[in-house]
Amino acid sequence: MVAAARAWEAASAVPDPEVPCVTVADLGILRSVEIEGGVAVARVTPTYSGCPATLAIELAIEAALRDAGFEARIERVLSPAWTTDWITPEGRDKLRAYGIAPPEGPAGKAALFSVPEVTCPRCGSRDTTRISEFGSTACKAQYQCRACAEPFDYFKCL
Amino acid sequence: MALFDAVLELADDHLVLGHRLSEWCGHAPMLEEDLAMPNMALDLIGTARTLYDHAGRLEGAGRDEDALAYTRGEREYRNLLLVERPNGDFAHTMLRQLYFAAFMEPYWQAALSSSDSVIAGVAGKAVKEMAYHIRHAGEWVIRLGDGTEESARRMQAAVDALHPYAEELFEAGAETGVLPSREAVRPAWEASIARIFDEAGLRAPSVAYPQTGGRQGLHGEALGPMLAEMQALHRAHPGATW
Structure with a gap:
């Protein structure tokens, strides 16, 4: 090699x-x-x-x-700035398996007051709600699934 | 040295506001906010570090980010008066954050095309973070302004207290050629604030005498004690590592 x-x-x-x-x-x-x-x-x-x-x-x-x-x-290297679009498909699967919802959709300029629809990494339901904009690390937000009641981290889309 | 001064001003804005926000750690009104404010403080302090590092290189006098942050006195700090205002109640903190982020988001947007690659790099990261800060602070300003009688009274009191500090956001510095015009950001800032105040039921007071002077090192009495606490460890043990 x-x-x-x-x-x-x-x-x-x-x-x-x-x-x-x-x-x-x-x-x-x-x-x-x-x-x-x-x-x-x-x-x-x-x-x-x-x-x-x-x-x-x-x-x-x-x-x-x-x-x-x-x-x-x-x-x-600061430029171009990192975006969640750079997380690989394999990386997204690993996050989901670990219990962290991967970022949804392509990163764009975050619309004021829009809340993304996030899929529960445990049961796959889209009936989830945001508990907190900020989670255990700077890159995550806290969500909860209404279907299975599980709280989970969401990797914020930036 | 115009660019050194301008980058230092920006760095001071971010460090002072980041430190102020960090003062809430362990004291926030609820757990989520106890996570949120230090997270936002990290964004601001991270940006400040890159800017101080850049300023130190531009100056070429051997001062690194620690030297610039920890060994300058109050009169050498060039931050906006807005960002040094004490935290006050939660309404004051959220309004201060909104005013700053609603300015910096379009400012960094304009800086994305800067010919200075460090500035453009910082802008690429910060523009997204500031959009987040606007959303977070804006939601609180609306919730409190449009909330109970007591929350609306306190939110309006915060607007009355801090609005005189807004004008300084637009104060022009020396022409650098690589940083955006601050005045050009005014329409975007005013539109963001008007939209949020409209939804929150808040009124911006008319300001006869805008509070300025931070860029000349003329600060309010709140900055000195804040710097004393922030710098005490470094001054007691210069160069210490662990």
Whole structure:
């Protein structure tokens, strides 16, 4: 396997520290891994301006690359800004299986006062209600299913 | 140095408002809001960090984000007076948030095409976060304004108290070529506020003497104690890491 592919394999397997069911590649925050002058350069885009996990994610990717035998460097890329559209289909399935409703529909400019229809990750009902705009982490909101009564996290669509 | 000053002003706005919001942590009127306000504070402080880092590089004098945030005194802070206003009751906090976010959302929208790649990058992230803040604060302003007699009275009291600070949002700084015109944001801000006030049954008072001076370092008495608390640890243990 060529070095770049091996480096990608190592970096892309790093789990998200707050949502460990998905990897940084599933979330789309690992933008690329390239070999530049013998150094594996991983480019990472933070999810939110103040995401407290950003540094932990960067350190974990750097460690994974070193473990795979690379000299490693992390570059934080702000533009273009991360959007939930970058979460892979596989990542969405993993979130659902973990009990987190993945973002619904394409990210657009959030309409004032619109509340998205969210599907319950447990029973699949669309009869759900928002409990709180903010959840256990900055990227999630709290919902509850009216059909099965289960409260769940919804990965906000941004 | 016009760009350094302008980026520093923006960074100060975000840090001071972020710190103010964080003061609610553990004291919010309900659990959801206890999660919501620190979450919004994180957005603001995250934006401030990137802006301070950028400002430090523009200045080229070796000051990093910590030096800019923790070792400048009150008169060196250039934030808007609006964002340093004490939290007051929940109505005051939500109105302050609405006024700021309703300005920053269209401002960052205009900054998306900035030739400064850091500014454009920050804008791409912040524009979505500010849309969220408008929605959150706007819903509360409507709910309280259009709520009980007591909630409506307190919401209107917050409008009367904070409206004199709104004009400073539009104060022009030096021309930088890479940051949007603040005055150009006025129509969008006024439209957002009018729509929400209309639904909330609130009246914007006429303001004879707008409160300004933050950009010149002339602050109200509330900023000093806030900075003292925010900076105490860093000043007691400069350069400490853990």
